[in-house]
Amino acid sequence: MLQIDFWYEFASTYSYPAAMRIEDAAKARGVGVRWRPFLLGPIFFDQGWCNSPFNIYPAKGRYMWRDLERICGSLGLPFARPDPFPQNSLTAARLALAVDEAERPAFTRAVYAAQFGERRQIAGKETLAAILAKLQLEPDAHFARASSDAIKMRLKEETDEARRLGVFGTPAFVVGDELFWGNDRLEAALDWAAKRG
Amino acid sequence: MLQIDFWYEFASTYSYPAAMRIEDAAKARGVGVRWRPFLLGPIFFDQGWCNSPFNIYPAKGRYMWRDLERICGSLGLPFARPDPFPQNSLTAARLALAVDEAERPAFTRAVYAAQFGERRQIAGKETLAAILAKLQLEPDAHFARASSDAIKMRLKEETDEARRLGVFGTPAFVVGDELFWGNDRLEAALDWAAKRG
Numbered sequence: 001m002l003q004i005d006f007w008y009e010f011a012s013t014y015s016y017p018a019a020m021r022i023e024d025a026a027k028a029r030g031v032g033v034r035w036r037p038f039l040l041g042p043i044f045f046d047q048g049w050c051n052s053p054f055n056i057y058p059a060k061g062r063y064m065w066r067d068l069e070r071i072c073g074s075l076g077l078p079f080a081r082p083d084p085f086p087q088n089s090l091t092a093a094r095l096a097l098a099v100d101e102a103e104r105p106a107f108t109r110a111v112y113a114a115q116f117g118e119r120r121q122i123a124g125k126e127t128l129a130a131i132l133a134k135l136q137l138e139p140d141a142h143f144a145r146a147s148s149d150a151i152k153m154r155l156k157e158e159t160d161e162a163r164r165l166g167v168f169g170t171p172a173f174v175v176g177d178e179l180f181w182g183n184d185r186l187e188a189a190l191d192w193a194a195k196r197g
Numbered sequence: 198m199l200q201i202d203f204w205y206e207f208a209s210t211y212s213y214p215a216a217m218r219i220e221d222a223a224k225a226r227g228v229g230v231r232w233r234p235f236l237l238g239p240i241f242f243d244q245g246w247c248n249s250p251f252n253i254y255p256a257k258g259r260y261m262w263r264d265l266e267r268i269c270g271s272l273g274l275p276f277a278r279p280d281p282f283p284q285n286s287l288t289a290a291r292l293a294l295a296v297d298e299a300e301r302p303a304f305t306r307a308v309y310a311a312q313f314g315e316r317r318q319i320a321g322k323e324t325l326a327a328i329l330a331k332l333q334l335e336p337d338a339h340f341a342r343a344s345s346d347a348i349k350m351r352l353k354e355e356t357d358e359a360r361r362l363g364v365f366g367t368p369a370f371v372v373g374d375e376l377f378w379g380n381d382r383l384e385a386a387l388d389w390a391a392k393r394g
Contacts, residue, residue: 047254057244059365063376070375070385168256178267179260184381188267 003032004193007162007172008108009040010089010096013054013068014183016116017075018171019109025186029194035104037096038158039089040170047168052086068116071183078117087115088123094146095128097154099137106135200229201390204359204369205305206237207286207293210251210265211380213313214272215368216306222383226391232301234293235355236286237367244365249283265313268380275314284312285320291343292325294351296334303332 006022008015026033044053054061065081072079092111099107110131114120120127129139145151162172166179173180173189176196180189203219205212223230241250251258262278269276289308296304307328311317317324326336342348359369363376370377370386373393377386 047256057365059244059363063363063365063378066376067378067382074385166256166259168254168260179263181260181264182381184379185264188271 002030002193003034003175004189005034005036005174007036007038007165007167007170007174009038009170010092010108010111010115010122011052011086012040012170013064013116014071015171016068016112017071017077018183018186019112020077021075022186023105026190029190031190031193033105035096035101035108036158036162037093037104037108037155038162038167039093039155042159043163043168046163055085072116078113080117080119082115082119087121091125091146092122092128094151094155095132095142097158098142098146098148098151099132099135103135103137107131107137110135199227199390200231200372201386202231202233202371204233204235204362204364204367204371206235206367207289207305207308207312207319208249208283209237209367210261210313211268212368213265213309214268214274215380215383216309217274218272219383220302223387226387228387228390230302232293232298232305233355233359234290234301234305234352235359235364236290236352239356240360240365243360252282269313275310277314277316279312279316284318288322288343289319289325291348291352292329292339294355295339295343295345295348296329296332300332300334304328304334307332 004026006018008019022033044050049056052061054064069079096104096108096111111122111128114127114131115122122128125143129143132139132142165172165174167174167181169181171181171183171186173186175189175193178189178192180186180192201223203215205216219230241247246253249258251261266276293301293305293308308319308325311324311328312319319325322340326340329336329339362371364371364378366378368378368380368383370383372386372390375386375389377383377389
């Protein structure tokens, strides 16, 4: 089957609209999606950043929030700027790898919607536990699995793989050797997969 | 008339496809375009960059060149990566302000096409003189005007105005108080102008 890898970091702003719309857009082209959560922090750190570039470069940050608000408006997605930003995404990323692959898209969308649509905190356990429960995934068992060495290691390996693929920001879409970056490249990436997959 | 301001830096890679397609896209929506050349260097310098971020961050740079190649391919635009990059754009920017406003779009497109489509050097006089001559603009007179205090001052003022508007990269499009950044935002900016102009 034609396939695209969707690489995302839970604190990433433009990954919110991408996560909410990728499944329909992929289905319309007969393309399958592999959901690949990872941590962008270590890759930003390689670039000399210890914070989001949207905080480091204020003009870029001001623009991004307004641009994201316009994009959500045009898609009919609720938007509420998270505070603080960025949120610590470590637990969310580990949980996304701990749930069954079939549950990963719904879990991911729920985390983005809570963070960027309802301004809920995703760093601690409260919001994440509520999301798991709503998806009928037993919270305690999943938190335990998320903090296992196997999942910790897997998240590190996924982050290393993203770096190896040249991912430097998210959302990123990978089709074979081709990398596409940004919510605005989703269609180009899916078209590439549909034509050349 | 509905209007959009198109802010561009001649060394800017994604401004090449934007410059080549803005006029048709704007005409299709009944929107007029004001062409606003300026220098991005001083604004990058404010952000702590003494070079293009595409050179400072190699993963981002590698991606950009491939992405630009794909975009040019999809638009049927010739593409040849300039060497060196970035090119010094000071003379080109002054000339763009020195020519009559009616000639600015054609002059601008010719500079981008020479630089990114034919790998010609735009820092010195040779390519720029050939472009002026081809547009039947007397080269010596325009170089003289481009080095006048009035044009030097105007370029500084335009750069200050871009900074004031929050421009931090190019191409940028401004419609009233709304800023749009990137070749991929051209349609959104024009639609904004057409609806709310």
